[in-house]
Amino acid sequence: MTMQDVYRPADVEAEARALWERLDADRAREDAPGEKYYCLCMLPYPSGRLHMGHVRNYTIGDVITRYQRMNGRNVLQPMGWDAFGLPAENAAIKNKVPPAKWTYDNIDYMRRQLKSLGFAIDWRREVATCHPKYYKWNQWLFLRMLEKGIAYKTTGTVNWDPVDQTVLANEQVIDGRGWRTGALVEKREIPMYYLKITAYADELLSALDGLPGWPERVKTMQANWIGKSVGVEIGFPHSDGVLKVFTTRADTLMGATYVAVAAEHPLAAKAAADDPKVAAFIEECRKGGVTEAELATQEKKGVATALTVTHPLSGAQLPVWVANYVLMAYGEGAIGGVPAHDERDFEFAMKYGLPTKLVVRAAAATVPDAGTTELGFLGKDGVVCNSGKYDGLGYQAAVDAVAADLAAKGLGKKRTQFRLRDWGISRQRYWGCPIPLIHCDTCGDVPVPDADLPVVLPENLAPDGSGNPLNKYRPFVECSCPKCGKSARRETDTMDTFVDSSWYFMRYACRDDDAAMVDGRVDEWLPVDQYIGGIEHAILHLLYSRFWTRVMRDMGLLKFDEPFTRLLTQGMVLNHIFLRKGDAGSLNYYSPEEVELTHDAEGRISGAVLKSDGKPVQYDGLGTMSKSKNNGVDPQMLVDKYGADTVRLFMMFAAPPELTLEWSESGVEGAQRFLKRLWKAVFEHTAAGKAPALDPAALAAQQQDLRRQLHETLAKVGDDVGRRYTFNTAIAAVMELLNAVTKAAGAGLQDRAVRQEVLEGIVRMLAPIVPHVAESLWQGLGHPGSVMAERWPVPDPAALKRSTLELVVQVNGKLRGRIQVAVDAARETIESAALAEPSVQPFVQGKDVKKIVVVPGKLVNVVAT
RNA sequence: GCCCGGGUGGCGGAAUUGGUAGACGCAAGGGACUUAAAAUCCCUCGACUGGAAACGGUCGUGCCGGUUCGAGUCCGGCCCUGGGCACCA
Numbered sequence: 001m002t003m004q005d006v007y008r009p010a011d012v013e014a015e016a017r018a019l020w021e022r023l024d025a026d027r028a029r030e031d032a033p034g035e036k037y038y039c040l041c042m043l044p045y046p047s048g049r050l051h052m053g054h055v056r057n058y059t060i061g062d063v064i065t066r067y068q069r070m071n072g073r074n075v076l077q078p079m080g081w082d083a084f085g086l087p088a089e090n091a092a093i094k095n096k097v098p099p100a101k102w103t104y105d106n107i108d109y110m111r112r113q114l115k116s117l118g119f120a121i122d123w124r125r126e127v128a129t130c131h132p133k134y135y136k137w138n139q140w141l142f143l144r145m146l147e148k149g150i151a152y153k154t155t156g157t158v159n160w161d162p163v164d165q166t167v168l169a170n171e172q173v174i175d176g177r178g179w180r181t182g183a184l185v186e187k188r189e190i191p192m193y194y195l196k197i198t199a200y201a202d203e204l205l206s207a208l209d210g211l212p213g214w215p216e217r218v219k220t221m222q223a224n225w226i227g228k229s230v231g232v233e234i235g236f237p238h239s240d241g242v243l244k245v246f247t248t249r250a251d252t253l254m255g256a257t258y259v260a261v262a263a264e265h266p267l268a269a270k271a272a273a274d275d276p277k278v279a280a281f282i283e284e285c286r287k288g289g290v291t292e293a294e295l296a297t298q299e300k301k302g303v304a305t306a307l308t309v310t311h312p313l314s315g316a317q318l319p320v321w322v323a324n325y326v327l328m329a330y331g332e333g334a335i336g337g338v339p340a341h342d343e344r345d346f347e348f349a350m351k352y353g354l355p356t357k358l359v360v361r362a363a364a365a366t367v368p369d370a371g372t373t374e375l376g377f378l379g380k381d382g383v384v385c386n387s388g389k390y391d392g393l394g395y396q397a398a399v400d401a402v403a404a405d406l407a408a409k410g411l412g413k414k415r416t417q418f419r420l421r422d423w424g425i426s427r428q429r430y431w432g433c434p435i436p437l438i439h440c441d442t443c444g445d446v447p448v449p450d451a452d453l454p455v456v457l458p459e460n461l462a463p464d465g466s467g468n469p470l471n472k473y474r475p476f477v478e479c480s481c482p483k484c485g486k487s488a489r490r491e492t493d494t495m496d497t498f499v500d501s502s503w504y505f506m507r508y509a510c511r512d513d514d515a516a517m518v519d520g521r522v523d524e525w526l527p528v529d530q531y532i533g534g535i536e537h538a539i540l541h542l543l544y545s546r547f548w549t550r551v552m553r554d555m556g557l558l559k560f561d562e563p564f565t566r567l568l569t570q571g572m573v574l575n576h577i578f579l580r581k582g583d584a585g586s587l588n589y590y591s592p593e594e595v596e597l598t599h600d601a602e603g604r605i606s607g608a609v610l611k612s613d614g615k616p617v618q619y620d621g622l623g624t625m626s627k628s629k630n631n632g633v634d635p636q637m638l639v640d641k642y643g644a645d646t647v648r649l650f651m652m653f654a655a656p657p658e659l660t661l662e663w664s665e666s667g668v669e670g671a672q673r674f675l676k677r678l679w680k681a682v683f684e685h686t687a688a689g690k691a692p693a694l695d696p697a698a699l700a701a702q703q704q705d706l707r708r709q710l711h712e713t714l715a716k717v718g719d720d721v722g723r724r725y726t727f728n729t730a731i732a733a734v735m736e737l738l739n740a741v742t743k744a745a746g747a748g749l750q751d752r753a754v755r756q757e758v759l760e761g762i763v764r765m766l767a768p769i770v771p772h773v774a775e776s777l778w779q780g781l782g783h784p785g786s787v788m789a790e791r792w793p794v795p796d797p798a799a800l801k802r803s804t805l806e807l808v809v810q811v812n813g814k815l816r817g818r819i820q821v822a823v824d825a826a827r828e829t830i831e832s833a834a835l836a837e838p839s840v841q842p843f844v845q846g847k848d849v850k851k852i853v854v855v856p857g858k859l860v861n862v863v864a865t
Numbered sequence: 866g867c868c869c870g871g872g873u874g875g876c877g878g879a880a881u882u883g884g885u886a887g888a889c890g891c892a893a894g895g896g897a898c899u900u901a902a903a904a905u906c907c908c909u910c911g912a913c914u915g916g917a918a919a920c921g922g923u924c925g926u927g928c929c930g931g932u933u934c935g936a937g938u939c940c941g942g943c944c945c946u947g948g949g950c951a952c953c954a
Contacts, residue, residue: 217949220869224950231954247954300952323952330953337954343866344952419953538949597892653890654877660947662877670890676905719881729879732889739889808885813935815885839921853934858884863934 003686003780007679007773009643016772017118019786026077026120030521034074038525039065040505040564042533042541043080043127046106047087050113052573052625052663053534055635059648060570060657060727061532062119066768067721069120070792076525077120078508080127081107084135084432085497092431093465099431100459103130113636117644118772120788125508129500134507135433136454137517138499141552142193142425143436143447150196150551153445156424157264160188166467167428180465187286192426192493193435197547201226201418204546213566215658218538225539227419232403234336235411236309236318243267243309243320246331246417249341250406251398254387255359255376256336257349259309260302260321262328267320271305278303278322285324300325300348312411313402323348331417340376359387423544425496430461430468432494440481440488449482455490468492501541502548505531505563518552523559531564538569568725571660575631577620578608589630590617592663622662633663645770646672652727652769674735675773678766681742682759682777690782691756692749696798703754706744708802710758711795713737717765718792727769734765756781764793808859809834811843819860827854834860 004011020026041061044054058079065077081103088099095102107128114121127134145151159168161178168178173185197204205226208219231248236259243259261267263285272279281303302323309318325344326335339349339356349356358368360382368376370386380395390398406412426435434455436448448455458476461469470476470492481488506518509525533541542564549563578590590610595617598607608617625632638647650671655661685691699707713733720730741758744751760781767774767787778787802823807830809817817839821830831852834840840862847864854860 217869221949224868227950227953229953245954249954298952325952325954327953335954342954344954347952417953419950535948656878659871659878664877664891666891667877673905674890680905724881726879726881728877729881729889732879735889810885810935813884813933818885851934853884855884855935859935861884861934 003683003776005683007676009645009773012776013116013118013644013772016775017115019775020120020788023786023789025786025788026122027124028074028076028078028122030524032074034072036525037068037073037075037530038528039068039075039077039530040508040528040532041077041079042531042537043082043501043504044110045082045085045087046103046110048106048109050110050117050635052633052635055117055647056573056651056657056661057532057534057570058114058117058119059651060568060725061530062117062648062771063652063721063727063768064530064532064725065120066771066788067792069788070764070767070790071722072791076125076508077122078125078127078505079114079119079121079123080504080508081110081129082497082501082504083107083128083130084494084500086429086431088431089429089463092462096462098460098462100130103128103431113639116639117635117648120771125511127504127507127511129433129497129504130431130457132454132456133514134504135457135500137503137507138433138495139436139448139453139455140450140517141503142495142499143450143453144555145195145551146447148555150199151193151425152196153191153193155189156192156194156426157187158190158192158428160186162186164466166465184287190428192424194422194424195547197423197544198418198420200547200550201228201420202416203550204420204543207546207562211562211565211567214564215567215569218535218542218567218569221538222543225420225543229417229419231415231417232399232406233332233412233415234406235312236336237312237411238267238307238309238320240270242411243334244332245334245336246415247336249338249380250402250412251380251384251390251393251395252338252341252359253311253313253336253402254384254390255338255340255357256311256318257339257355257357258319258321258337259334260323260326260337260348261334262326263322263324264328265322265326265333267307267334268305268322271307271320271322275306278305281322298324300344300351302348302352304352312406312409319354321348321352329421330419340374341378343375343378346375357386359384361385423496423498423547425499426493427496428468428492429494430463430470431457432497433457433500434470435491435493435495437491438479438481438488439491440484440486442486443481443483445491446481446483446488452482457494470494498540498544502544503552505545506552506558518557522557526558527560527562528564530566530568532568532570534572535569542567568657570657571655572624573661573663574622575625575633575663577623577629577631578617579620580617589628591630591632593633593665625663633665638668642668642672643772645773646675649675649731649770653731654728656726656728674738675770677742678738678762679773679777681738682763682780685752685755685759686780686782688747688752691752694753694757695750699750699754702744703746703750706740706758707754707799709737709740710754710761711799714761714765714793714795715800718794721765721768722792730765731769734762738762761793763787764790805857807834807857809837809840810859810861811840811864813861814843816840816843830854830860834862 039061041057061077065075068075083103088103091102092099129135142151159173161168161181161183163181163183164178168185176185177183178185205223205228208222229248231246232250234245234247235242263282268282272282302321305320305322307320309320311318337345339346339354340358341360356373357370358372358376360377361368362377363383367385384390384393384398390401393401403412403414434457436453436455438446438448440446458473461473463469477490477492479488479490505528506522506526509521510519513519545563552558553561576592578592578595580588582588594611595608596611608619609615610617623629646668650668653671654667716733717730720726741755763774763777764787774787804820804822807819807821808815809819817837819833819837821833835844844862844864849862849864851863852860
């Protein structure tokens with residue numbers, strides 16, 4: 001086949017895609033030869049169009065997929081849509097289109113975009129989480145969890161918009177007000193369903209050690225999130241029972257001067273019954289949002305109650321306070337207040353005039369006066385004092401002694417507490433997976449029978465912003481009780497969309513199975529060999545998936561513990577931000593495409609002007625591409641302008657995958673330039689006719705050198721792409737090789753034979769990164785089939801051999817010269833050659849040579865004084 | 866506050882196990898080709914400095930110190946910066 005003389009990406013890419021279609025190249029078969037390999041990218045939310053982050057993510061996955069295929073593996077690379085969620089509802093409110101239509105239209109558009117980028121995806125396995133055939137299994141497994149007590153119902157706190165009469169997601173609360181109404185948000189207790197992820201807290205934490213293929217950073221974030229604390233549970237008896245408190249600082253127990261409970265604590269309610277002041281305080285705490293950031297910045301407030309409790313060791317009576325800084329959701333929702341050794345308790349005690357008692361001192365300090373009103377020693381490396389029999393003990397000994405004494409009285413024991421809370425999955429939202437329950441006045445909450453699954457979400461409703469439209473949609477709500485047959489109400493809450501994404505990667509393995517959630521193919525393909533996605537999912541999505549996998553394992557549905565063997569978190573895509581300050585402090589952002597940079601004499605960027613009016617704009621640094629900063633770049637526009645291969649090449653070349661990537665259109669042009677140069681090199685080579693056979697024995701020195709560089713590059717690129725995932729350095733090495741082969745001018749028979757080998761090597765190495773153009777070039781080089789069917793090239797040890805090599809000569813660690821020596825030169829030969837080297841001579845002349853360090857193959861260092 | 870990263874030319878980045886700092890690319894400057902422009906090709910490109918040139922020298926990876934024949938890389942102390950968690954008892 002003859003090549004076109006210039007590189008035309010549009011033609012090349014259409015041809016390559018037609019070829020893959022013909023070969024059905026991207027289909028993953030269970031019975032195909034080769035070791036199975038599952039390469040997974042996080043599925044996108046169908047927001048409308050692909051953004052650069054998607055392109056980066058999926059290019060990385062595609063390079064790994066294609067590389068593994070060329071290494072003979074049987075690779076599954078699937079794709080799907082995280083299709084439920086709030087943005088679809090927001091778009092519906094704005095455009096008055098049902099979320100379903102918006103979502104399906106977006107999916108169609110984005111699927112076309114993914115195809116135009118040439119990703120080797122098996123589209124037969126495509127999954128959309130909003131499809132009843134998918135979410136049926138959310139419902140099915142939820143019912144199994146309910147049976148096993150892993151799912152349960154209890155009240156939970158939500159943000160409530162009193163004007164719209166609707167529940168708000170955290171991101172819909174802005175400065176404590178509803179995003180649509182501007183009304184002050186209130187807290188509200190409503191019944192919700194929870195999944196008992198805390199039952200797996202210990203395993204989810206300890207199993208992190210068994211994930212060497214995960215970034216340390218992500219494992220640390222998960223460990224912090226799970227937040228294991230070892231401490232003591234302490235009972236404070238009172239007239240009506242025992243108040244339980246959890247602490248990691250049982251060594252300071254003798255310093256407790258009060259106890260405090262959360263506003264939602266039963267003891268607070270008890271106190272409120274007789275005291276309007278307490279009731280008013282509890283009411284005050286109910287107002288305001290439930291976002292963590294909001295809670296954390298609140299001023300510490302509290303109110304005294306008439307209640308007291310008995311200190312379990314000293315017998316002293318301690319007052320009970322209700323305080324807003326005590327969290328109901330952690331520990332027992334109550335604390336022992338030790339002002340002298342806890343900064344929060346200290347702040348609270350000072351504000352309300354509560355006494356402090358110093359009970360820990362620095363190891364070297366003298367025993368202080370217990371009653372001093374000051375913040376005492378805070379660390380765990382102090383010594384207990386003013387605490388009777390515990391005096392003189394260190395942290396651990398004191399905790400052990402206190403725990404033992406409490407246990408003897410039946411008022412305490414050692415306990416582990418996790419920061420992790422159970423996962424509330426109820427959402428008072430329309431566009432999600434219905435929770436399969438029916439509320440019957442006679443029978444209570446009745447699960448939907450398996451035979452009636454899925455509970456299908458009506459797709460024709462359009463939310464208007466005031467509450468969940470399902471509540472008003474009678475064909476959905478009205479039903480009969482599966483138990484007694486009387487008329488009943490269907491649950492209208494839907495599931496958190498994190499449920500959808502907690503197991504989608506399993507469904508790819510068996511999407512066509514309508515009889516089961518998963519089948520044996522899941523154990524064949526999974527665990528996922530390589531997972532790739534954004535760092536923003538480091539905690540929730542990955543933790544929920546790990547939990548979900550274990551739940552399914554314990555139900556006997558699958559045989560592995562961890563869903564993702566290796567994890568790669570790719571960096572974000574950044575671009576410059578330009579703005580002008582308008583009148584009244586408004587900010588107008590300008591797209592980098594509308595801005596022209598000016599340079600000073602040294603090439604530094606000195607300023608920026610708007611192309612349209614030539615007047616300056618302010619530079620506001622780099623930031624993630626976003627609509628609000630108007631610095632996004634549409635991938636489609638780039639694919640249309642440069643072709644998919646150029647976009648893919650730039651993405652992989654500009655930075656290593658884990659780092660942030662700075663957008664640069666001139667960088668894209670550079671990538672395009674490289675592909676044009678490569679095209680030209682292959683075209684000119686093939687235009688001269690078929691290359692003769694290579695005869696390694698007949699090569700001149702320069703031909704041998706070029707061939708050696710090829711095989712050295714094969715070794716490096718194989719390591720970079722296959723092991724290190726440093727695609728940027730792999731591409732750099734190939735660029736060097738192309739520069740070398742273009743400079744090698746010879747036109748003899750063996751010159752052309754070597755050039756054929758080098759160009760073939762380049763094309764095969766680049767095939768995973770720029771697959772379309774690689775197909776055309778491969779055919780141009782005289783091969784009829786697809787380059788993707790070729791094996792990944794391995795270096796030939798014979799070609800790597802050299803007879804002489806260059807050593808660097810240092811004197812006292814400073815580079816002074818280079819010498820050529822035989823590969824097998826003796827140490828003495830190397831030493832004398834180094835000393836005899838003219839450029840080295842002046843630095844050793846007249847000096848005492850103390851020592852000569854020879855690093856084989858690298859350098860010689862002469863130590864002379 | 867606690868826990869992780871990261872500081873290398875004008876810029877993105879390279880240097881994989883302690884061994885030639887700045888690969889590769891971008892930007893910039895100069896030149897060739899062209900009526901001209903674009904495209905393409907060639908040259909220069911860390912700072913200071915010697916030399917007519919060829920070719921050299923000194924310094925240089927945030928700062929201070931240490932280990933080593935040799936430190937961007939290891940150790941100690943600081944400074945700056947990005948991110949995560951954040952009243953978690």
